[in-house]
Each structure stands twice: as C-alpha cells, then as structure tokens.
Amino acid sequence: MTQKTIAFIGAGNMSASIIAGLVKNGYPADNIIASNPSTPKLDALSAQHSIKTTTDNNQAIEQADVIILSVKPQMMAGMLGDLSIDKSIFSHKLFISIAAGLPVSRLEELLVTPTAVVRTMPNTPSLLGLGMTGLYASAAVSAEQKQVAEEIMQAVGKTVWVEEESGIDKITALAGSAPAYFFLFMEGMESKAIELGFSPEAAREIVSQVATGSTEMVRQNDISIAQLRTNVTSKGGTTAAALNSFNDSNLTGITAKAMDAAIARAEEMAKTI
Ligand SMILES: NC(=O)C1=CN([C@@H]2O[C@H](COP(=O)(O)OP(=O)(O)OC[C@H]3O[C@@H](n4cnc5c(N)ncnc54)[C@H](OP(=O)(O)O)[C@@H]3O)[C@@H](O)[C@H]2O)C=CC1
Numbered sequence: 001m002t003q004k005t006i007a008f009i010g011a012g013n014m015s016a017s018i019i020a021g022l023v024k025n026g027y028p029a030d031n032i033i034a035s036n037p038s039t040p041k042l043d044a045l046s047a048q049h050s051i052k053t054t055t056d057n058n059q060a061i062e063q064a065d066v067i068i069l070s071v072k073p074q075m076m077a078g079m080l081g082d083l084s085i086d087k088s089i090f091s092h093k094l095f096i097s098i099a100a101g102l103p104v105s106r107l108e109e110l111l112v113t114p115t116a117v118v119r120t121m122p123n124t125p126s127l128l129g130l131g132m133t134g135l136y137a138s139a140a141v142s143a144e145q146k147q148v149a150e151e152i153m154q155a156v157g158k159t160v161w162v163e164e165e166s167g168i169d170k171i172t173a174l175a176g177s178a179p180a181y182f183f184l185f186m187e188g189m190e191s192k193a194i195e196l197g198f199s200p201e202a203a204r205e206i207v208s209q210v211a212t213g214s215t216e217m218v219r220q221n222d223i224s225i226a227q228l229r230t231n232v233t234s235k236g237g238t239t240a241a242a243l244n245s246f247n248d249s250n251l252t253g254i255t256a257k258a259m260d261a262a263i264a265r266a267e268e269m270a271k272t273i
C-alpha cells in the first residue's frame, strides 16, 4: 500500500474514524497529520494513535501528498479561503473530499489551482475497518491517484467507484448516513426492552447481539436477505405478527422515503455551499 503523507483537515468524528482504521491497518502514524482549530481532539488523536497534529492547516497541507478535506460542508469555503500558502503547490497533491453534498466543481473553484480532486463518501464504521466508501474522480485525476485514493479508503473498509457524481449522493443515503438508520432502529428496540423490564445493560447487550448475529447471517450466506427473513417467520407465529405490524406502517416505503430525503438534502446542499 502507498505510504504517502496524509493530512486530515478537520479532526472530527469522521477523520477520527478513518485515522483509527488506517493506524489499526498498519498505516505508519508518522505519515498521518491532523489539523484542527481547537486542540482537545488533536490531543486525543495524538495520544491514541501517535499521529502528528497541528492547528495550522497550511502546515498540514504543505507537508502532505494527500489531503483529506474533513470539515463540515458549510465550513469548506471559509477554510480553503483562509489558507495563506501558495496554492500553486496544490497541483502536485491529491485532494480527497469527504464532505456531503459538495460538488467537485465547487471544490475546484475553491482550490483555485487546477487540482486532482476525488470526492468520497465514507461512513463511521471505518473506525473498525468496516467502512463503506463511495468514490468519484473528476477527469483531472490520474489512474495512479485513483489507486492511491482507493488504497486509503480500502484500508478502512470496502469501496465502490461511481461513474456519475450523482452516485455519491446515492451512496450518502445508502452508506454514509445509513449507520444512523440502524442505530435508530436499535435505539427503538433498546428502549422497548427497558420498558419490558430489562436492565439498560441487558437491553444493549441483547440488541447488539441480535444485530450482529443478523448481519453476520447476511455476510456469511449467499441466501437472499428476503429468504433469511422468511426463515425466521413461522406461519401464524410471533414474527409474522411483528412483521405485519411493520408492513401496516409501510416500513419499506418509510425507508425508501428516508433515503430519498437524504439524497434530496445532498442535492440541496450542493446549491447552497
Ligand atoms: N460523521 C459522519 O458519519 C460522516 C461525515 N461525513 C462528512 O465528513 C465531514 C466532517 O464531518 P464530521 O467529522 O461528522 O464533523 P465534525 O464536526 O465531527 O468534524 C469537523 C471538524 O472540523 C473542524 N474544523 C472546523 N473548522 C475548521 C477549519 N477551518 N480548519 C480545520 N478544521 C476545522 C472542527 O473543529 P472544532 O470542532 O474544533 O470546531 C471539527 O473537529 C463533513 O463534511 C461530513 O459531511 C461524511 C461521511 C460520514
């Protein structure tokens, strides 16, 4: 794998997940630098992973081959506009954006110098090496740069390239935002378990074990997800009663509607940032 120096601009949740995944996968900590305006997150990352840190984005970008833009989409223009380094050096570097809803064309405008930009959409399970990242490369990105971006994101999970940039918004709904959907569902089960009299610890443990077991059955089988569901569902039994209740509320339609809302929000963000 490439051992290029990687700078993370913005040391929040998503950067922390990718950094942890990279280091766990053996990426040299000396080749990772994180930049953030406040120090507590930097101190934690430095203590946990022995990576380099700075509060100066210019310094981080200057020494890196690959720059991962990890600030909130709404902060990107301000952050890039505040840089005081000579932007002509950008043409020798690879920029990877993880920002939701921020088109490559807008990033290119903000970076000023013609620059290779890969737009990605990772998710927080990258922390465990179980990430799912969508990638989109603009025409300016070389085959070698595409490979570098892919290798970095594959160090923290699986990757999928999309041909059209609109595919990134779809991956945002399907993977970037999606851990939260599962957490919401698990929260619902956890609170009902507590209402039924289980201790919070037992409720969490049961929900976690059921989720892990179910996920592993999908991962370790070629059986369709629908068939796995059917296998649990005895005719006239308890599962059928629960599923009928979900279907009465159109869970499938609700899920599709929620994913459409995520895509619509990404498209809306693209027009405003
Ligand atoms: N969280 C997720 O699951 C996912 C997030 N993303 C994308 O990742 C990006 C980051 O999200 P997330 O990690 O959740 O957000 P966080 O708020 O956790 O992290 C953003 C970080 O950027 C820092 N920051 C703010 N201004 C600057 C600046 N000028 N220069 C450098 N750093 C700055 C913030 O510092 P401070 O707090 O000290 O102000 C903060 O630590 C977003 O663009 C989001 O769309 C993509 C996929 C999944």
Ligand SMILES: O=C(O)[C@@H]1CCC=N1
Binding pocket: 100, 172, 176, 177
């Ligand atoms: O909620 C968001 O906008 C970001 C992108 C995907 C996950 N978090």
